[in-house]
Amino acid sequence: MAASALGDIQIRDPFLLVVPDGEGYVLFGSTDPDVWSGPGRGFDCWTSADLVEWHGPIAAFRPPADFWSSGQFWAPEVYAYAGRWHMFATFGGPGVVRGTAVLVADAPTGPYTPWSTGAVTPDGWECLDGTLHIDAEGAPWMVFCHEWLQVGDGEVHAQRLTEDLRSAAGPPSLLFRASQAAWARALNAPQAADDSDGREHDGEDGQAAYVTDGPFLHRTGDGTLLMLWSSWGDAGYAMGVARSESGHVLGPWVQQGTPLWSSDGGHGMVAxxxxxGLVLALHQPNETPRERAVILPLREVSGGIELARPHRAGGPGDGPGCGA
Known part of the structure; x- marks a missing residue:
């Protein structure tokens, strides 16, 4: 299998899985050449022993002939749970209400097969980017975005899941809206409208629309529960941090005043x-087909996180570099 650097791999919404027992790393993400218009081919992944040299692509998921979605295969995240590997991923396409479904495999690289019956996000809701969170009592939750395409001001919700992760175990709870973050900007602002990501940028009836993308929860060593999430900022696609005042997924959530990543990149996670040590994985730039995974050292500070080195605008090769 050929070896590649991160700069050689087109990928959005990267998710870095640290395989237990020193067995290396697996990089997942939105990997179809055209994730916006499709058709949906599936998800590929790459393996690495050192976060520098990557081997792949490996076909982690290919949809069966009767799969309910034909395209817009986005943002796979993989978790070890109940003795198997569970993938949370978003599916959509023409005539399909977009939502997050759960897949399962016996090995971290797959092959993954459907586990939930369709999406586990609420029926009729346009949703994306579901992420798994296990609370202090061991109960599974999914945190996901209710899309701005349907609600205008994008929302982040939490929803209890059944113990087998196959369906919802209760109604969704609204955590916050995108406009509550001081750094978030409306999509019809000039800096957002000029940022090409292949998606529509107008709110309904010309009203301001705010994006919520890519929630990911991280609990720090001092017990603080944080959420990374992405939207548009002053310099295009960006990623901020919110903090749960209660330490529980239901919050209340308080938004950090400035983004963790401010320009032309986002949809990140912490590994x-x-x-x-900690690393932050995100994609930059935010333009198809130029998007690439960037992996950067991260550190915890009192009640939060910060990049171990400052970043500046530009492509992956212009920033602090890839690898830890």
Whole structure:
């Protein structure tokens, strides 16, 4: 299998899985050449022993002939749970109400097969980017976005799941709306309208629309529960951080005043390396087909997180570099 650097791999919404027992890393993400118009081919992944040299692509998921979605295969996240590997991923396409479904496999690289019956997000809701969170009592939750396409001001919700992760175990709870973050900007602002990501940028009836993308929860060593999520900022696609005042997924959530990543990149997640260090994985730039995964050192500070090195605008090769 050929070896590649991160700069050689077209990928959006990267998710870095740290395989237990020192067995390396697996990189997942939205990997179809055209994730917006399709058709949906599936998800590929790459493996690495050092976060620098990557081997793949490996076909992690290919839809069966009777699969309920034909395209817009987005943002796979993989978790070890109940002795198997569970993938949370978003599916949509023409005539399909977009939502997050759960797939399952016996190995981290797959092959993954459908586990839930269709989406586990609410019926009739346009949703995306479901992420798994296990609370202090061991109960599984899914945090997901209710899309601005349907609600205008994009929302982030939490929803209890059944113990087998196959369906919802209760109604969704609204955590916050995108406009509550001081750094978030409306899609019809000039800086958002000029940022090409292949998606429509007008709110209904010309009203301001705000994006919520890519929630991911991280609990710090001092017990603080944080959520990374993405929207548009002053310099295009960006990623901010919210903090749960209660330490529970239901919050209330308080938004950090400035974004963690401010320009032309986002949809990030935090991974803890075998030695205990943290890295942030995100994609940059936000333009198809130029998007690439960037992996950067991260550190915890009192009640939060910050990049271990500052970043500046530009492509992956112009920033702090890939790898930890």
């Amino acid at each position: 803890r390396l075998p030695g205990g």
